[in-house]
Each structure stands twice: as C-alpha cells, then as structure tokens.
Amino acid sequence: MQPDMKVNILLVDDQPKNLLALEAVLGDLGNLVRANSGQEALRHLLNQDFAVILMDVQMPGMDGFETATLIRSRSRSRHVPIIFLTAFSASDQLMFKGYALGAVDYLFKPIDSSILISKVTVFVDLFKKTEAVQRQAAQLVAMNGELRQSEERFRSLSACSPVGIFVVDSVGRCTYANPRFQAICGLTEAQSLAAGWFPSVCSEDQERAIAQWQTYVCEGSHYSEELRFDPSDDHAPRWMHVRSSPMLSAQGELLGYVGTMEDITERKQAEETRAEMLREQIARQEAEAASRMKDEFLAVLSHELRTPLNSMLGWARLLRSKKMDETSVARALATIERNAEAQSRLVEDILDVSKMIRGKLQLNYCAVNLVHVVEIAIDSVRPQADAKSIQLITSIAPSVSKVWGDPMRLQQVILNLLTNAIKFTPNEGTVEVKLEKQLNEEFLQLQVIDNGIGIDSDFLPRVFDRFRQADSSTTRSFGGLGLGLEIVRHLVELTQGTIRAESPGEGKGSTFTVVLPLWQGSDPLLNHLVSENLEGANVK
Numbered sequence: 001m002q003p004d005m006k007v008n009i010l011l012v013d014d015q016p017k018n019l020l021a022l023e024a025v026l027g028d029l030g031n032l033v034r035a036n037s038g039q040e041a042l043r044h045l046l047n048q049d050f051a052v053i054l055m056d057v058q059m060p061g062m063d064g065f066e067t068a069t070l071i072r073s074r075s076r077s078r079h080v081p082i083i084f085l086t087a088f089s090a091s092d093q094l095m096f097k098g099y100a101l102g103a104v105d106y107l108f109k110p111i112d113s114s115i116l117i118s119k120v121t122v123f124v125d126l127f128k129k130t131e132a133v134q135r136q137a138a139q140l141v142a143m144n145g146e147l148r149q150s151e152e153r154f155r156s157l158s159a160c161s162p163v164g165i166f167v168v169d170s171v172g173r174c175t176y177a178n179p180r181f182q183a184i185c186g187l188t189e190a191q192s193l194a195a196g197w198f199p200s201v202c203s204e205d206q207e208r209a210i211a212q213w214q215t216y217v218c219e220g221s222h223y224s225e226e227l228r229f230d231p232s233d234d235h236a237p238r239w240m241h242v243r244s245s246p247m248l249s250a251q252g253e254l255l256g257y258v259g260t261m262e263d264i265t266e267r268k269q270a271e272e273t274r275a276e277m278l279r280e281q282i283a284r285q286e287a288e289a290a291s292r293m294k295d296e297f298l299a300v301l302s303h304e305l306r307t308p309l310n311s312m313l314g315w316a317r318l319l320r321s322k323k324m325d326e327t328s329v330a331r332a333l334a335t336i337e338r339n340a341e342a343q344s345r346l347v348e349d350i351l352d353v354s355k356m357i358r359g360k361l362q363l364n365y366c367a368v369n370l371v372h373v374v375e376i377a378i379d380s381v382r383p384q385a386d387a388k389s390i391q392l393i394t395s396i397a398p399s400v401s402k403v404w405g406d407p408m409r410l411q412q413v414i415l416n417l418l419t420n421a422i423k424f425t426p427n428e429g430t431v432e433v434k435l436e437k438q439l440n441e442e443f444l445q446l447q448v449i450d451n452g453i454g455i456d457s458d459f460l461p462r463v464f465d466r467f468r469q470a471d472s473s474t475t476r477s478f479g480g481l482g483l484g485l486e487i488v489r490h491l492v493e494l495t496q497g498t499i500r501a502e503s504p505g506e507g508k509g510s511t512f513t514v515v516l517p518l519w520q521g522s523d524p525l526l527n528h529l530v531s532e533n534l535e536g537a538n539v540k
Contacts, residue, residue: 006030007127008048009120012041012055012067013085018109022054025113029124038067045077051127052120057086057098068101081123083107164240164261166197167247170254172217184229184240184261197261202228202237209242217257220246226264239268309343312336363406363494367519370403370410370444371396374433377414381422389428397436402519403444405495410516413491416484417448417512424510425452438515443497446514455503455510463501464489492516 007030011022019034026032030051035041038059044050053071057064064084071077084098087109095106105119164181168174177185177192185192185200201209205227216223223244228237244259315332318324324332378392385392403410414433421431434447455463464485485501492499496517503510 007051007124007131008033009124010035010041010044010050010053010055012036012038012053012059012064014056014059018056018085022116025116026054026120029117029120038062038064038070041067042070045071045074045080049076050080052081052083052104052123054083054085054120057084065097065101068098068103072102081126083119085109085111163263166192166259166261167256168196168244168259169256172196175256181261184238184263197242200229202230204228216244220254223257223259226268238263239265309339311339363409363491365404365406365495367402368405368407368410370435370446370516371400373407373411374414374435374446377411377418378433380415381418384419384422385431388422388425390422390425391428391430393430393432395432395434395436400435400437400444403495403516404519405497405516406491409491410495413488413514414446414448416488417514420484421448421450421452421510421512425450437518442518443515444518446516447511449509449511451509454506454508455501456506457503460501460503464499488512 009026009030010033011019011026012035013019013022014036016036019036023032023034033044033048033050035044038055039062041053041055055064055067059067064086068082068084071080071082081104082102083105084103085107098106104123107116107119161178161180164184165176165178166174166181167176174193174196177187177189181197182189182192185195185197187195187200198206198210198213209225209227212225213223223242226239226241229240230237241262241264242259243262244257247255247258249255312335315336319329319332374394374396378394382392384390418431418433425431429451432447432449434445434449436445437443438445489499492514498515500513501510502513
C-alpha cells in the first residue's frame with residue numbers, strides 16, 4: 001500500500017443517522033465502509049483489511065460485544081483496533097467488558113468530533129506505518145533471497161571456474177581467491193590471501209611481473225601478461241595468462257582489482273612446436289639454398305676456368321704448328337698471357353675467400369696515400385674501359401689525407417669496384433671515382449659511380465653476399481664468380497671501414513661508397529685503439 005492511498009475504516013451502527021454523522025466527521029481520513037449490523041460488519045471483514053473499527057454497543061440481534069468477540073476469533077482481524085460507541089451506559093462493568101474484548105477505546109455519545117478525529121487519525125497513521133514496515137520487510141526478504149541466490153550462483157561459478165579468480169583491494173591486499181587460483185599457485189586459501197600470486201611466478205619473470213603490475217596500478221588501465229608460474233611440486237613451470245581490471249563504485253571510486261588466471265601452457269607448447277617446425281623448415285630451405293648456390297658457383301667456376309683454358313690451349317696448338325706469322329704469334333702470346341692473368345685472378349679470389357672463411361686473411365697496416373692507389377687502379381682498368389669506350393672520370397678533393405690500411409688490399413678493393421663497374425656499364429657509358437673527406441674530418445670517402453645496368457631493390461641487400469649474383473646461370477653475358485664484392489666488403493671491414501651499395505633500380509646505374517678511417521699520425525691513443533681493433537679482427 002502506498003503512503004498516499006486511503007485506508008479502510010469500518011463504521012458499524014444500526015442507526016443510519018449515526019453513520020451519516022460519523023461519515024461527516026471522518027470523511028477525509030480514509031475510505032469509510034458502512035455496516036448496519038454485526039453480521040454485515042463480519043461480512044466486510046472477510047475480504048477487507050481495516051485500520052480501525054468504530055462500533056456501536058447497542059445493536060439488535062448481535063450487539064457490539066458479540067460482534068467484537070467474533071472479530072477477535074479470526075486471525076485476519078484479531079489485531080484490528082476497535083473503538084466502542086455507546087449512548088446508554090457508562091458503567092465501569094460494561095467498559096471493562098469492552099476492554100476485555102480487545103477494545104482500544106470506549107467513547108460515549110454525543111461524541112466530540114475533534115476527539116474522535118484525533119483518535120481515529122492515530123490508528124490510521126499506525127496502520128499506514130505498519131503496512132509500510134510490512135512492505136519493506138517483504139521487500140527485504142525478497143532482496144535477501146535474491147542476494148542468497150546471487151551469492152550461491154557466484155560461489156558455484158567461482159568454485160567450478162576453469163580459470164583462477166582473485167580480488168585485490170585498493171592497497172594491494174588479496175581479499176578473495178577461488179579454488180582454481182589456489183591450485184594454480186599451489187597455496188591454501190589462507191596462504192593465497194596472505195601472499196597473493198606474485199610469489200608463485202617463476203623467479204625469472206617476477207621482477208617484470210611486479211614492475212608491470214605497478215605500472216598498471218598507476219595508470220589504471222587493463223593488465224594482461226603471459227607469465228610462467230612455478231608450482232610447489234616438482235612439475236615443470238606452467239604458462240599463465242594473467243588479466244585484471246579495476247573495480248569501481250557507482251560513484252567512480254576505486255574499490256580494488258578483479259583478475260583472472262588462465263592456463264595457456266598447451267597453447268604455448270603448440271606455438272613453440274610450430275616455431276620449431278618453422279625454424280627447421282627455414283634452416284632446411286637455407287641449407288637447400290646454400291647447396292644450390294654452391295652448385296651454381298661450381299658450375300660458374302667450371303665455366304670461368306674452362307673459358308681461358310680453352311683459349312690458351314687453342315692458341316698453344318696453333319703455336320706448335322709453326323705455321324703462324326710474326327703478327328699472329330704476338331697475338332697468340334698476348335691472348336695466352338691475358339687469359340692466364342684472368343685465370344690467376346680467379347684463383348687468387350678463391351684463395352682469398354678461403355682465407356676469409358677460415359679467418360686467416362692477413363693485412364699489413366700502414367699510412368696509405370689513397371690518391372696514388374686510385375691512380376694505379378684506374379691505369380690498370382683503363383684498357384678494359386677503352387675497349388668499351390667507357391669514359392673514366394676522377395674527382396679528387398684537395399688536401400686528401402692518408403688513410404689507415406694495407407695498400408695492396410686497398411688497391412684490390414678499388415680495382416674490384418672499378419672492374420665491376422666497367423663490366424656492368426654498357427658501351428660508351430661513364431664510370432666516376434670520387435674521393436673526399438667527410439664532414440667530421442676523421443674519415444675519407446671513396447665512391448665508384450656508374451650509369452650501368454643498376455641493381456634491383458630486392459637484390460640490393462644481398463649484393464655483398466658470397467656466391468651471389470643477380471643472374472646465376474652459366475651463360476651470363478657478364479661472367480665472374482660472384483666473389484669480388486664479398487672480398488671487397490671483408491677487406492674494407494678489416495680496415496675498420498664501411499661499404500654500402502645504392503641504386504635507384506635496374507637500368508639506372510649504381511653507387512658503391514667506401515668510408516675509411518684517416519691516418520692520425522703518431523697519436524698513441526689512436527694507435528692503441530687501432531691495435532685492439534686489429535687484434536679483434538684476427539689480422540696482423
């Protein structure tokens with residue numbers, strides 16, 4: 001019943017005028033129900049509840065006392081307040097009888113309307129408050145029932161959950177841990193609440209886990225980490241995915257943190273198995289690729305060695321025939337000499353690579369005038385350039401200082417770069433050599449720039465790899481073993497320098513840049529550092 005709703009008031013009197021008088025006085029206090037006899041009053045009480053009953057004592061058939069007796073005999077109306085009204089007797093005996101029947105008051109006619117209103121108002125208010133209390137009690141019973149059901153559901157879900165569940169308050173104390181959490185951490189309920197989950201993390205992951213948790217608490221974000229847990233038994237560590245989120249009140253205040261732990265060991269093992277299979281597959285592919293490269297290299301080597309041999313053997317047979325004129329003999333000897341030198345260079349490259357692989361390549365360090373080395377290398381390749389009408393351009397900055405290195409090996413570096421540039425540059429092209437100091441005045445930069453066939457962007461990162469050429473067939477129009485740039489890279493690094501290759505793309509030329517340390521004179525500190533570097537490189 002709502003507080004603003006009218007309550008029922010039962011008026012019992014055999015005189016209609018008395019009922020009208022009561023209605024006139026009490027009309028604003030509630031819903032007035034009239035009864036002309038005790039029997040009619042009992043019928044109303046079968047189906048309705050009343051805040052108070054005002055009943056005349058003297059009624060024909062069944063008087064007020066008899067009616068009150070029957071009212072009190074029923075459980076539903078046993079406690080309804082009854083006020084007796086009478087105009088005939090004020091004897092103490094009748095009053096006692098009325099009070100004995102459970103009357104709350106005994107009023108004599110004529111009744112003072114203000115007194116009647118005040119008395120009835122008290123019982124109306126009392127009825128309303130009683131109804132409100134009963135309604136609240138019923139609501140409380142219902143809420144308690146729902147709460148018990150909710151707690152039972154939570155307890156059942158938590159106990160049967162396949163993941164660990166924990167609750168941490170705002171100061172970091174563990175306030176709840178479900179059975180799965182306890183099993184994961186190998187702790188009892190009391191131990192879980194006392195220690196939390198950090199001590200169960202493997203020692204290798206503990207520092208990271210604590211640092212990440214502190215960051216999570218400070219930032220108020222979500223926590224999600226995969227950590228190894230060390231069980232209390234002798235079993236192997238288990239992988240756990242720990243998640244946590246802040247718990248906030250309706251007002252947005254931090255209450256604590258709720259988290260879960262999920263065993264992801266099988267997933268991690270599956271990932272590791274897949275990774276191992278992938279590594280094995282990659283290793284197998286690399287081994288197959290290396291085997292193919294070696295086979296290709298041997299095929300190229302056979303071709304490169306056979307070509308000058310065939311030429312030399314052919315000219316040697318012609319010389320033995322003694323049917324050649326002096327000009328032909330000179331041509332034969334020049335051809336044999338040229339091919340022998342080419343074959344000698346091939347053998348030297350192979351030997352150099354063999355020494356590089358075994359770490360036995362030796363350098364003799366000193367101060368080197370790189371300008372002189374560049375000039376000698378250019379003179380050596382000029383016949384090749386002239387044969388293809390390639391223009392050789394040199395650009396040497398003034399006051400170029402000496403560099404630190406092996407003059408013979410530096411000449412080999414420049415010669416290989418120039419030979420490579422001329423080989424891949426078309427007829428009537430250009431090859432430029434630039435030599436200049438870098439801005440920091442501690443290094444010298446050498447560049448060999450051509451406008452030849454260029455380098456594909458996919459192949460550019462592997463241009464210095466051993467046995468690598470963009471075209472690996474034995475019928476390549478350019479020839480070579482694919483060792484020259486690998487030797488160049490190794491020699492430059494042994495000289496404490498760096499080398500890089502750049503190209504805008506195929507058909508757009510290429511640039512090879514070598515950076516070498518300058519000679520620092522008799523600076524003992526630098527000499528000491530250089531000596532340490534050379535020892536680390538296994539050279540002398």
